[in-house]
Amino acid sequence: MREKVEIAASASQRRAVDRREQILDEAQHLFLRHGLDGVTTRQIAQAVGISQPSLYAHFPNRDAIAVELCIRAFGSLERRLRKVDAAMQGAERLRELCRAYIDFGLEEPAAYRVAFMADIAMDEVSGTHRGLEAGLATFSILRNAYGQVIADPDAAELAAQTVWAGMHGLVSILLTRPEFPFVERSRLISAHLDLLLGQMEP
Amino acid sequence: MREKVEIAASASQRRAVDRREQILDEAQHLFLRHGLDGVTTRQIAQAVGISQPSLYAHFPNRDAIAVELCIRAFGSLERRLRKVDAAMQGAERLRELCRAYIDFGLEEPAAYRVAFMADIAMDEVSGTHRGLEAGLATFSILRNAYGQVIADPDAAELAAQTVWAGMHGLVSILLTRPEFPFVERSRLISAHLDLLLGQMEP
DNA sequence: GCTGATAGCCTATCATTGATAGGTTGACGC
């Protein structure tokens, strides 16, 4: 009897989870094309094929959807970084990690914005620290890579944060102010990487 | 006669300009306290003491107000930079320019957000390139300072853009993700400046 | 089988937002 209850519950739960995932899929697709502020709950609902209020059975509010997508975005970045992390060593690894980070931002701008630039209420109640946790997990790849090059953990942490901030600056300003007369992009990226990693290769 | 007409016109125009400035003052004050998205046109109108639709006699839409404040923000940053620029020379000047930039971002976060982080439609019609021009004027201070240290203008431009991006990264991530466990702030800033300016002092 | 509970969804409706339409008023040139 107990077993039956659990099976039923899990089946129902699975359906609910499916629908939730479906909502996130469609939301991600829409965000990708129209940006975080260019998508309404009604558009999401229509894409899923349900009514707009039905979204609120799965998410407490619109921001909660954004937080979920933020976590997905970190997941995408994390995969890119892990691939590089596993394939390389030392200074080269650091440089390629940075390059992978920048590539992620420029190739998946919507994801990047949600992850690092969106004004999501990360300090509120609903599962918001999960976004922070996802970010920390991703960041730890960079920190660990620095840990293998810099002995002092504190210094490695500092270096990783500094370099991360530097990369974020380039990516975010390229995304936010594309009308600025930037130097040719690949040159800018290379120069930026040289600057950020210059300390490593004297 | 002609003179009278002109006087009257300019007086009327002056009144209109005053009201416009008044709107901007109140909007700036409100943006400062509640952020760009936390202020409604009704709040601005109430602060000024006029009806909400009356705002549209002075600005085509809400974004136009934001663009004006963006220009004001650049003005504030520009004053800070010019003060440093006039008082120093060489590598020290570069470092203090960067520090002034970072201080601006941290001390006037609302202004910084409007200037560098807001998703204002900078490519639209209404006086939007004025925001870009203001930004370029401000940036030119940094570029010129680099021009006095790096001979090749192209290289100076590249260096200035790179360093600017690096600073922007630190400021913007501190503003956007304050919940991240950053290293102690003054250490982080110093390390970041060391990194960005390291090339200058071998 | 029947039945009561419940998950999942719907329609109807809110309050708030940015924005528009159209009328009123008061100053000013003639």
Added chain:
DNA sequence: GCGTCAACCTATCAATGATAGGCTATCAGC
């Protein structure tokens, strides 16, 4: 005086995020 016009108002829109309350099909328990 009188037309003109700028500045402003009230009334109202459409769109948006969010809530209230009701319908229905599934399913455990008898």
